[in-house]
Amino acid sequence: MTKIALITGATAGIGEACAHVFAREGYNLILTGRRNDRLEKLAAHLNDKYNVEVATSSFDVRNRQQVIDNLEGLPAKWKKVNVLVNNAGLSQGLDPIQNGNIDDWETMIDTNIKGLLYVSRVVSNWMIDNGYGHIINLGSIAGKEVYLNGNVYCATKHAVDALNKGMRIDLLSHGIRVTAVHPGAVETEFSEVRFKGDKERAKKVYDGFEPLIAQDIAETIWFVASRPAHVNINDLVIMPTAQATAGNIFRS
Template sequence: MISLENKIILITGASSGIGAACARIFAGTGAKLILAARRLERLQQLVETLHVTSLQIHLLQLDVCDRAAVESAISTLPPSWSDIDILINNAGLSRGLDKLHEANFQDWEEMIDTNVKGLLYLTRYIVPGMVSRGRGHVVNLGSIAGHQTYPGGNVYCATKAAVRAISEGLKQDLLGTPVRVTSVDPGMVETEFSDVRFHGDTERAKKVYQGVTPLTPEDIADVIFFCVTRSPHVNINEVVLMPVDQASATLVNRRT
């Protein structure tokens, strides 16, 4: 098991959900955390709960969709924070559950820009340093939606299929280096995901998890922690995990 003491871990989408859960689990390991998100105030609130020193935390207010902002954020990191050991590409979202021929163009743009292009930007600006230093690990947050398409999922499923392909391609491109690549692909996880998908319709979002015991953000963070702490010669390529109440993207056992 690899020690994370003083390892530098960058987590995108760290202000809530799986990203915040990752921050909590890694804060107790002695790692140094770069927490990135659009909502700086949410990051600051999270830090107050982590019981870490200021030397262990560096906050980035960052929209991963903005390539120039990503380049600037990574290139201007203080020297003591620039040698990133682990990148957790967690920032992502779903918008809408409409039929493709009836969907909102802006929803498509937001999902593609965040889930695919944002992940690519962070990877492109960080991985060269990992290669030159001879160490590193990229963890991409995928989804069961990248394996199985479901009605209304069209473009969201396409973006997560892209994450899966990017992860596989990156692993192949890094062959011959010690840099590891992992895709963690959950099923139903109770986060702000459905609130965001349904544009703040909380009642509709609640029905997604009704009668089901979904995964929690902590469940996913625990799996990510396992993947990044394996021996250096071990690469966990892909993890697909779902709650016991879910058998596929569309088969869910709901208790009344």
């Protein structure tokens, strides 16, 4: 029987890379994101390249009603989700707490915490009804430590770490696996989004060392998802070789 993976934030970066990897492995896909044009283009490409079925649903995970309406509005066959990849997330700004932009705080909290909760609330109940499932939450090294001016972003990723542990306990009796994958520096649109489109500033984040790329994380997520049913990887931290901690990077 063909399996189904639901991937949030699939229009770029790690989410898009995950879509390619799961399609390559024969999964049908539900892809969500805010940019419908990108979703449709990606869906057509994956269908053509891997001959898999792809459903797209364009909404903002920050909007609870949009999440509920779009996911619950899917046909019944699409609710047999085997793997949920809670990838949608972002960082905004890099300011000390006393100068922080409150709108940035709200965006990070609403996306990284509340958005993950809204999606998980719906899909976990599908998994309970189905009797199987695996939820994979995208954390960050920022959820394991705190770095200068990372305050609210780090707080949201610490929340993901805690929610992952809570989900693992709450869903244990239902046989649903729960995993968090916490990357260090990954060169995607992440820094560009953090710096509001400043490409030059974003590029400097990765100067002098080789960061991870989206494909590295997608392959790691696939490894986690492809373990036998009796195996659950609770928590996984993955870093570039040149990075030991959030703030400790060897630059040549």
